[in-house]
Amino acid sequence: MVVGASAAGLAATETLRREGYGGALTLIGEEPHAPYDRPPLSKQILSGEWSTDRLPLRRSTDLDGLDLDLRLGVAATGLELADRTVVLADGTRVPYDGLIVATGVRPRRLPGDGAHVLRTVDDALALRDRLAPGRRLVVVGAGFLGAEAAAVARGLGCAVTLLEPAPVPLAHAVGEQVGRVLSQAHLDHGVELRTGVTVTAVTEGGVRLADGELVEGDAVLVAVGSLPNTEWLVDCGLAVGDGLICDEYGEAAWGSPRPKAGGVYAAGDVARWYNALFGVPMRIEHRTNAAEQGMAVARNLLRPEARKPFTPVPYFWSDQYDMRVQAYGYLRGHDEVAVVDGDLSGRRFVAAYRTGDRLTGVLAVGMPPKAIRPWRQAIAARAAWHETVPTATPAAGARLDGR
Amino acid sequence: MRVELDEPKCVAAGQCVMASPEVFDQREEDGVAILLEERPGDELLDGVREAVAVCPAAALRLVEE
Ligand SMILES: Cc1cc2nc3c(=O)[nH]c(=O)nc-3n(C[C@H](O)[C@H](O)[C@H](O)COP(=O)(O)OP(=O)(O)OC[C@H]3O[C@@H](n4cnc5c(N)ncnc54)[C@H](O)[C@@H]3O)c2cc1C
Ligand code: SF4
Numbered sequence: 203m204v205v206g207a208s209a210a211g212l213a214a215t216e217t218l219r220r221e222g223y224g225g226a227l228t229l230i231g232e233e234p235h236a237p238y239d240r241p242p243l244s245k246q247i248l249s250g251e252w253s254t255d256r257l258p259l260r261r262s263t264d265l266d267g268l269d270l271d272l273r274l275g276v277a278a279t280g281l282e283l284a285d286r287t288v289v290l291a292d293g294t295r296v297p298y299d300g301l302i303v304a305t306g307v308r309p310r311r312l313p314g315d316g317a318h319v320l321r322t323v324d325d326a327l328a329l330r331d332r333l334a335p336g337r338r339l340v341v342v343g344a345g346f347l348g349a350e351a352a353a354v355a356r357g358l359g360c361a362v363t364l365l366e367p368a369p370v371p372l373a374h375a376v377g378e379q380v381g382r383v384l385s386q387a388h389l390d391h392g393v394e395l396r397t398g399v400t401v402t403a404v405t406e407g408g409v410r411l412a413d414g415e416l417v418e419g420d421a422v423l424v425a426v427g428s429l430p431n432t433e434w435l436v437d438c439g440l441a442v443g444d445g446l447i448c449d450e451y452g453e454a455a456w457g458s459p460r461p462k463a464g465g466v467y468a469a470g471d472v473a474r475w476y477n478a479l480f481g482v483p484m485r486i487e488h489r490t491n492a493a494e495q496g497m498a499v500a501r502n503l504l505r506p507e508a509r510k511p512f513t514p515v516p517y518f519w520s521d522q523y524d525m526r527v528q529a530y531g532y533l534r535g536h537d538e539v540a541v542v543d544g545d546l547s548g549r550r551f552v553a554a555y556r557t558g559d560r561l562t563g564v565l566a567v568g569m570p571p572k573a574i575r576p577w578r579q580a581i582a583a584r585a586a587w588h589e590t591v592p593t594a595t596p597a598a599g600a601r602l603d604g605r
Numbered sequence: 606m607r608v609e610l611d612e613p614k615c616v617a618a619g620q621c622v623m624a625s626p627e628v629f630d631q632r633e634e635d636g637v638a639i640l641l642e643e644r645p646g647d648e649l650l651d652g653v654r655e656a657v658a659v660c661p662a663a664a665l666r667l668v669e670e
Contacts, residue, residue: 209661214606239662241661241662243615256614259663261666407607489661490620490659493658493659493661495631497659517620518617519661521616526636528618534650571633571636572633
């Protein structure tokens with residue numbers, strides 16, 4: 203059984219079938235929609251460039267071919283490990299032999315009503331309805347999601363205020379220098395970017411800041427991160443922290459005492475697993491990781507005797523204005539950033555990230571695939587920094603304003 | 606078997622090239638995928654299926670003819 207009918211859950215069911223599993227296969231999804239893709243929601247769907255008929259991840263004939271017991275519009279509300287049973291919101295109890303948890307995340311919210319969030323197709327359509335030339339949009343949170351929405355709203359002619367508590371947007375993720383380059387794009391496109399401000403509540407007509415100021419807007423989008431959907435797993439005996447905690451194979455870890463039943467794996471945004479390539483536990487909210495991990499845990503569940511640790515180089519992309527940002531690896535907690543190709547001021551560069559003496563990540567803006575791929579391979583090969591990046595210039599020394 | 610690429614959907618992630626370099630490449634200027642083999646031989650199909658599954662934009666399909 204697979205719980206969560208999106209990128210990770212779908213990849214898991216497809217892999218189970220592809221690898222020869224012919225038994226009963228149940229896929230449970232809280233949303234009423236057949237599995238669809240989320241990245242276009244903050245891009246082509248929000249801008250109106252695509253209609254929603256482009257979103258389904260698979261055609262209905264391809265889904266039918268999987269021979270699923272597909273239950274949409276109903277959430278799993280409990281897991282009884284000893285009985286190997288999942289309990290659904292409508293009271294149904296569904297037994298399983300093996301279980302893959304792929305319930306993803308949901309947006310964090312702020313106190314107060316009336317704000318938009320952006321996670322589902324319904325969210326995207328509701329926000330799109332509010333965007334029009336001259337309307338004022340307040341975006342709380344200048345992470346990748348908030349940045350993409352701000353870019354689209356500017357493209358539609360809205361006045362956009364982007365509020366960010368950190369002094370430099372995305373600095374914790376990509377480093378201060380690269381964060382500054384990315385946020386310069388907002389300023390160049392006429393977004394009012396205000397950093398170092400804390401929003402305490404959503405109010406009528408805008409948002410309230412910690413110092414009492416009201417920032418006015420016709421619509422408010424809150425994009426301040428997400429929370430793993432693990433409530434239905436609380437108290438079931440599995441270890442839940444920030445996500446469902448898993449070992450290097452993606453198998454859920456047990457609280458104590460360890461019950462007899464096994465065979466619970468997790469994949470996608472909800473899974474916090476130990477990535478042995480980087481030697482740290484991580485939870486990755488990236489589209490490619492969801493599919494790759496869904497595939498990997500499906501294989502591990504099906505063939506426990508030939509289990510393989512899941513050791514990907516995480517990959518992420520983001521489209522903002524005319525910039526295509528691509529990142530490989532694990533950038534968080536890095537010790538140093540160096541520009542190894544192109545230059546920051548031209549917004550065409552590859553930046554490399556060092557953690558200890560390892561090359562642990564690269565981030566590229568506007569670079570051709572062939573300029574990026576060798577770096578990905580070096581990360582996968584656990585390349586030492588001093589061997590890979592001998593002549594790099596530290597980004598801290600680069601000129602950032604480009605003027 | 607025929608490979609279908611929905612080009613406007615492609616986000617130039619290059620996962621297909623890593624899964625199946627015999628069948629996929631990427632355009633130099635924007636990274637959008639290129640089909641090198643529209644009808645790959647049987648020996649390549651495992652790689653193509655992997656590519657279809659990992660493509661983060663659901664831009665690839667393998668169709669029976
Ligand atoms: C607007 C937006 C833009 C994005 N852009 C990018 C991008 O440019 N690049 C990138 O790499 N990534 C991007 N992402 C992230 C990417 O979409 C996610 O990493 C991916 O969707 C994760 O897939 P998942 O299957 O793990 O989880 P989800 O897609 O969150 O799916 C989980 C599913 O489980 C269901 N569910 C939850 N709880 C239950 C329950 N109790 N019972 C049954 N079902 C349940 C949910 O309804 C949901 O359908 C974006 C995400 C969003 C929202
Ligand atoms: S994996 Fe998909 S999105 Fe990426 S380059 Fe290939 S076809 Fe395009």
